[in-house]
Amino acid sequence: MTKGLRLVLFGPPGAGKGTQAQLLRERLNLTHISSGDLFRHHLGLGTPLGLRAKEYMNRGDLVPDEVTIDIILEKVMSIPSDGGFILDGFPRNPNQADVLDKKLAADSRDLDVVVHLKVSESELLNRLGGRYICRDCQSPHSIGEGEDTTDKKCDRCGAGLYQRDDDAPAAVMKRIEVYNEETTPLLGFYQQRGVLVEIPGDHSVDRVNKLIMTALNS
Numbered sequence: 001m002t003k004g005l006r007l008v009l010f011g012p013p014g015a016g017k018g019t020q021a022q023l024l025r026e027r028l029n030l031t032h033i034s035s036g037d038l039f040r041h042h043l044g045l046g047t048p049l050g051l052r053a054k055e056y057m058n059r060g061d062l063v064p065d066e067v068t069i070d071i072i073l074e075k076v077m078s079i080p081s082d083g084g085f086i087l088d089g090f091p092r093n094p095n096q097a098d099v100l101d102k103k104l105a106a107d108s109r110d111l112d113v114v115v116h117l118k119v120s121e122s123e124l125l126n127r128l129g130g131r132y133i134c135r136d137c138q139s140p141h142s143i144g145e146g147e148d149t150t151d152k153k154c155d156r157c158g159a160g161l162y163q164r165d166d167d168a169p170a171a172v173m174k175r176i177e178v179y180n181e182e183t184t185p186l187l188g189f190y191q192q193r194g195v196l197v198e199i200p201g202d203h204s205v206d207r208v209n210k211l212i213m214t215a216l217n218s
């Protein structure tokens, strides 16, 4: 049996990581691990982890590494060694990347590819302002300005939609700033490793997906 692809989806908030992860997961039969979805799941259940994460998330800050790293690595390492995965939203700072790198290397399952979705800041602000999330399956949906959201349901599972607290304008600006300062240094790290692929993410969902598939096949 061939081994599954080990992939990181990298990019700023609103770049389309969650949307592309859903598509790639289905096409390539990969396990999708989203750190943000995991925190929101705990937040919804009101667990101690969710309550701890909430204050950081609402501000647009990163949740501390001592909370984040163990739960994500536990999920990654529970995947069978020949199983592929998509990491979406992790790693997000040099320490997380370093710990992940060492853990995977110790198990001889290094990352195959890091896909960087590049999107302009104006497009990010535009997208996040109209982003609504499914209460159940967490799929992101784009709602046009002025469009009535009252009866909108999830395209995938039919559950209701909501707007994330951290998609409010102040938190969005903070998240973009945190991305620029704490997360973008990882691009150099992965480029040196020879696993970084740059994809222009300003296009439609389908177009971006085609660009990613072409890059993965080449």
Ligand code: AMP
Binding pocket: 013, 035, 036, 037, 039, 056, 057, 058, 060, 061, 062, 063, 064, 068, 088, 089, 090, 091, 092, 096, 166, 175
């Ligand atoms: P996301 O859904 O990926 O935009 O993540 C939402 C929020 O969850 C982020 O703004 C952070 O507060 C938190 N978060 C998600 N992933 C991480 C991570 N790898 N490290 C620290 N905090 C994270």
